[in-house]
Amino acid sequence: MIVTMAHGSGGAATSELIRDIFAKAFDNDVLNEMEDSAVVEGSGRIAVTTDSFVVTPIEFPGGDIGRLCVCGTVNDLLMRGAVPKYLTCGFILQEGADTEVLKRIVSSMAQTAREAGVQIVAGDTKVIEGNGGILINTAGVGFIPDGVEISAKNLQVGDVLILSGNLGDHHAAILGSRLSISNDIVSDNAPLTEMVANLEKDRVDVHTMRDVTRGGLASVLKELAVASGVVITLEEEKLPVTNAVRDFCGLLGLDPLYMGNEGKMIAAVPAEEAEKALNAIRRAAYGEHAVVIGRVEDPGQAADGKAGDLLLKTPIGGIRALDVLQGEGLPRIC
């Protein structure tokens, strides 16, 4: 079946779409009430976030926009130390969208939500003119356990930075798919629920967490350095990149430092907690390639930097100052 403007009317056709596709896949007591808003259990301190997803193609090697939107929103909650609980989803469908594709996307969302431990409790559907595209907004609510204080501003001098896995896979998978380049690269889109739960369970003293998405590792770390007023130094030879992605980057002149990922995080912990943190991350799903990639330095002491600097040490001893991504990056990567 093909989506028409009538499916956005709020009348019978909208109800049919909701019943046959969304309610069937997301099936849970709260959503099934079909009220103006979902009423759910709360908590004393909550995290709230939102993200829209406009990725093309909507199905790509290793994932799809449905898995991506759940992972993106869940990971944003996790990065504040929250336990992700509820998601909302707003679908903006372009006229002509194929409901068979939509069913696959929605099924993928439902499956990823189960994996991530969240419930989809509210939704909305609109239809606009266009060419069969699917855009999704997800917002999320999580509960913050007592005593947890994780923030981009909390980097401390002496912290080590752990990256949970290889760089660039999502970016390379999307771009490769658009260019019809044949290789084995698949997107890393994944929920980091278990990884963050392990850090909490092992009582690792995490100062800062951040997922490495649009703009890539360099943009994310530059923002952290500025927010915390410190110098971050990275060791280039420690940065984990698969051979396949390295070859892909060589071919197209891309820099893995500025490529988006959708299932990778940075954790900053005191140096003495590094082993404990690595162990917690590595035994979680999607964390097996975690490594220490750099450290946080005192702007007053660092020979080569001032507060807010992000410095890359090259294998031959050079130092390159990195900035956030300038210009376009890859449009519609998420």
Next chain:
Amino acid sequence: MIVTMAHGSGGAATSELIRDIFAKAFDNDVLNEMEDSAVVEGSGRIAVTTDSFVVTPIEFPGGDIGRLCVCGTVNDLLMRGAVPKYLTCGFILQEGADTEVLKRIVSSMAQTAREAGVQIVAGDTKVIEGNGGILINTAGVGFIPDGVEISAKNLQVGDVLILSGNLGDHHAAILGSRLSISNDIVSDNAPLTEMVANLEKDRVDVHTMRDVTRGGLASVLKELAVASGVVITLEEEKLPVTNAVRDFCGLLGLDPLYMGNEGKMIAAVPAEEAEKALNAIRRAAYGEHAVVIGRVEDPGQAADGKAGDLLLKTPIGGIRALDVLQGEGLPRIC
């Protein structure tokens, strides 16, 4: 300035857009932290909702997409008896969007959020190809006071139905604007915060509330009749419609019963609470034209209906059974 694909990169251009437009207008401590998610105070029971807005034109008589999105989400929270607290906003901008227009929209959102008593705590920006359009998703979180149980399933036999004001204004304003018809009709887009607060303050025993949006009054009431397993009877001569909207409908062959509104609600209360409820609603902003339009009847006793029926009594004594909106309605009305 014109929005380009670079503004969706997650790099420097995105940060600039966020700093110069969104952060400036929404200015609050939580949003200004610019973390992956906002950490805010919670509550034991919360309401969660989401809506996307794709209205065209984005600025229309009496409002704009910014005012509309805040009102729509706030009203959905209110309809469960929640006190609206936090909003998130996801902007999907089409390449070519004018940042001067965007600034007006964002300023309108900020002003409406202040009026509605909510804080915008998280946001996201994406850019897609297109022709300068602006799409917005808003999700909302509200706190539900102890003891409040308001639901579409709670209609009780003997309840009266109060409509908070005139029908059809938003629909007519949007359609009139598209057709360049010159008249005095303006959209009713408004937050119903004060109205619901008054009902709570006056301790009115409200069974059900529902805002009268896409699909119009008939679609909304038909859904309530089905959800509660009752018969709803409406008196046609009681339905409030301004002369301007009535003339507009006559001209175009429209039925105000199926026209969308964006600042109107239905409240179902026991007959003996009707006066108290009318008083609470009428003294609130946007409630001066509130009237009783019908009542809830027992399917076993009603002469003409069965559970789930919505019946319209005409001035000459006829009875017309109403269904939800069939077909298209007005595309992109919200």
